[in-house]
Amino acid sequence: MTSASTDRNTRQEPLLFSFAASRPFGEAVAERLGCPLAALEERIFEGGEHKTRPLVEVGDRDVYVIQSLDGEPGQSCNDKLIRLLFLIGALKDAGAGRVTAAIPYLAYARKDRRTKPRDPINSRYVAALFEAVGTDRVLALEVHNIAAFENAFRHCRAEQLPVAGMLADHIASIVPNEPITVVSPDAGGMKRAELFRSELEKRLGRPVGKALMDKHRSAGVVSGVLFAGDVKGCVAVIIDDLISTGTTIVRAATTCRAAGATRIIAAAAHGLFTDGAPVLFGPDGPDQVIVTDSVPVRTVSDTSRIHILSAAGFVANAISRLHRGEPFYELLPYD
Secondary structure, three states: OOHHHHHHHHHOOOEEEEOHHHHHHHHHHHHHHOOOEOOEEEEEOHHHOEEEEEOOOOEOOEEEEEOOOOOEOOEOHHHHHHHHHHHHHHHHHOOEOEEEEEEOOOOOOOOOOOOOOOOOOHHHHHHHHHHHOOOOEEEEEOOOOHHHHHHHOOOOEEEEEOOHHHHHHHHHHHOOOOOEEEEEOOHHHHHHHHHHHHHHHHHHOOOOEEEEEOOEEEOOEEEOOOEEOOOOOOEEEEEEEEEOOOHHHHHHHHHHHHOOOOEEEEEEEEEOOHHHOOOOOOOOOOOEEEEEOOOOOOOOOOOOOEEEEOOHHHHHHHHHHHHHOOOOHHHOOOO
16 A cells, blocks of 8 residues: 555544444444444355445445454354455455454464374464455454464464453452452463463552463363462452363362462453353352453353453554554553
């Protein structure tokens, strides 16, 4: 894009699209930006084929497409991914100046390395698909492994929005005085937990402890009993990027209770709650579960333990900064 077209682009408001599957989140982002969602035609044909067509002129515009890539009844993550890719391709073919995929939940991010012979690295293949259709930028909320995410993209800009600050704001408001220990449910999440702990200390103005649960996963079986850290007499906050079946969280919660924690809070960006996550919401689960609205809560029958934080304002702020060419790093916490 030339400098003249860039100037013209930023003088206009960003052009936002959202698929029907992510429309509530898209509408919330649009409301915070003060601009409406642009019209889309979504059609499904015989045999499951489909097309999505922008119903407004996109030539030389700065375009953002909002689509969360979680699976739901009637649409798998694969369905949502291919629809997003096809729309980005159509936008580029129609002359859009710059297209950003704004993805509250990025599918396949957990498969970012080989753990067995001939294993696929799905996160890298997904990145290649985005680049193949001409995506200029990918904006994702709290990815599983930030290094793998950034390194997977070679020809387009990849930005992650960590939710550490958002979660820290909320935890500081509900646990202002009690001692707190932040718990990582596995070694791979220690950097995420430490970033959150650091943000929480800033807000509380006092020390926050840390602890680590050992975890090994093989053929779908989770094991590991080692626990390091002191949670006795503390509120234990178990921090992770996502909650699926809840098995990992329950293991950590059980260990923290046995070690003397007074209360267990689980906090994550993405609440997938696979099949309703019955173990998570059973007697051994945490006292409270905090997630963002990156994925709608569809399968949990009793939501009394769930508190949902809106990430729409955070995403809207990121889009605004990207659109105006303002420093993006100012939004992000750093360890």
